[in-house]
Amino acid sequence: MNISWQLLHTLEQTYGDSYYLLHLDAFEANYKEFLEAFRADYPNSNIAYSYKTNYIPKLCQLVNTMGGYAEVVSSMEYDLAVHIGVPSQRIIFNGPYKSEFDLERALLAGSIVNLDSFYEVAMVEAIARRAPGQILTVGLRCNVDLGIENVSRFGFDTSGQMLESAFRTLRRVKNCRVAGLHCHLLTPTRSAESYAFLVKKMLEIAAGLFEDAPPQFIDVGGGFFSKMIPALRKQFPFAIPTFQEYAQAISPLFANTFPGGLGPELLLEPGIAITADTMQFVAKVIDIKTVRSRVIALLSGSIYNIKPTKNTRNLPIRVFHNNDDIKSRYADGIIDLVGYTCMEDDCLYTGYQGHLSVGDYVVFDNVGAYTIVLKPPFISPCPPIISYDANLKDVTVIRHQEKFSHIFSTYVF
Ligand SMILES: Cc1ncc(COP(=O)(O)O)c(C=O)c1O
Structure with missing residues (x-):
């Protein structure tokens, strides 16, 4: 400009x-470039835009018209997605705190709800009992040990029995479908290598849990760096990966694990990367x-x-x-x-x-x-x-x- x-x-x-x-045009260009980078090796990739990063309705509307999902973490953001006309099946409800009312509304509307903890598993069981004719679609947020000092507070621990126990509990609920797994990278360097490490773990976990058929989706969250001009980039003590480098670290792992295009949908939840x-x-x-x-x-x-x-x-x-x-x-x-x-x-x-x-x-x-x-x-x-x-x-x-x-x-x- x-x-x-x-x-x-x-x-x-x-x-x-x-x-x-x-600059709406810059947002649209980022969105397309980011998505194309992943689709080059794994066509079944989609963006679930992280509303909390920047919920300007014009941006959320643009995502909707480009076919992206809304990634929301509160009833306020859920309301926004509904308000701008996002189909409920294109809303992914994440985050550690969801009231039973929020959970029920989203599940009965057919949204994907990624659960973060056991209190939500109990609520899903109760909702399933109240609505026996409805299929409830959930995912489970995985807390993967990335070998870093800070132990993340989010999701089900994948190092012990926690994730498996949540998975088995929900599988026993007839009208609940555990459709996928979710994670989000929280390392300070946000390096392409750390994504490769995380995604390998996620693919192993998925293979262990979903024995009969792959899950419907694996959602690898957000956390990707945006493009930066040199003046900003040089203030970081490590290299800033490009969209293509991130995609190269992730998509081929999916493509190799699921040859022939029959794999799960690869969901990406960029916020910073496409808005900053x-x-x-x-x-x-x-x-x-x-x-x-x-x-x-x-x-x-x-x-x-x-x-x-x-x-x-x-x-x-x-x-x-x-x-x-x-x-x-x-x-x-x-x-x-x-x-x-x-x-x-x-x-x-x-x-x-x-x-x-x-x-x-x-x-x-x-x-x-x-x-x-x-x-x-x-x-x-x-x-x-x-x-x-x-x-x-x-x-x-x-x-x-x-x-x-x-x-x-x-x-x-
Ligand atoms: C689950 C989840 N998805 C996506 C994002 C967006 O992250 P970023 O803006 O770093 O891409 C966040 C941010 O905290 C998150 O927690």
């Missing part, structure tokens, strides 16, 4: 001095001051807009200079770009090198994952999200600016 200071300034007149830009580089955050330089030797530029945004998880990496930025520089408020050198909150650590970018003036705009890239879904209404509500079509010079509002009334409508005055 061709951005200029003038364009950002024009957008400011309508949308305020901070806003997100959403599809949004930008625009903030304006409000003030510049020097405190002892520290040069500080105050922006009209906060760390919560771009890194609510407070990761310490600098996201890629571009600065668009106001040609009518206010010379007295001009800084050149090493500058910390700080946010509007009262927290000392609200620093959007540490050690920017270059010149900056009041009235410039700073555009942060890679803010599409875990940003708007995690931004708290701390001190200020959320800025609007807009999508700008450079060819048509057309702006579409994706989400209106949050206002006082949105934040306080649930409080009792």
Whole structure:
């Protein structure tokens, strides 16, 4: 997208001095590239888009029109999928906490529910008794020992009897079908090798449990890195795999285990991978001051807009200079770009090198994952999200600016 200071300034007149830009075309391209990489070796692959990463309805609708599943982890997200018209059979309900009401609704509607623990097995048994004429489709989340220090809290332990016991219990329920297995990688490096290790284990587990015929699906979860420009990539102390490298680590294992295209559906639940580089955050330089030797530029945004998880990496930025520089408020050198909150650590970018003036705009890239879904209404509500079509010079509002009334409508005055 061709951005200029003038364009950002024009957008400011309508949308305020901070806003997100959403690139739906980039999301669509990521989705297709990711899926094609897996389908090249294993055509029976599909994406179940992780709603929690970024549940902008326009993105979820796009996934639905491209034939993807909705991967939801709460009744709120389930409601969203239903609201935008996702067929219930294309909804996968994951996550550690599901109420009996949520579980029953999803199962009776024909959604796939991946169970995380025994309390859900008991609920499924009860629901099956209440609805003897309905087939309930479930999967089991596998907790695989990846040899890392942190023991994951999710799913059924595959190292002992836990998974098998859940599987056998559910198999005894006449109208319940254990259709597949689920997992999600949680290693810090998210390497292609760790996926290969995990998937090999999953295929072994599936072969051990599903003795007669392969399962309907094996869902290998999300956790894949997004594409990154070198400035971001070099801040990681390890290599960032490409979509193709991830696919090469996973798809051939499926293709070799199930030759002839009769294997289970390979489900992938990317969040970060397909969203991170599809949004930008625009903030304006409000003030510049020097405190002892520290040069500080105050922006009209906060760390919560771009890194609510407070990761310490600098996201890629571009600065668009106001040609009518206010010379007295001009800084050149090493500058910390700080946010509007009262927290000392609200620093959007540490050690920017270059010149900056009041009235410039700073555009942060890679803010599409875990940003708007995690931004708290701390001190200020959320800025609007807009999508700008450079060819048509057309702006579409994706989400209106949050206002006082949105934040306080649930409080009792
Ligand atoms: C089960 C499951 N699937 C998919 C995702 C999406 O992960 P990511 O955004 O890292 O791809 C998560 C994230 O925590 C998850 O827990």
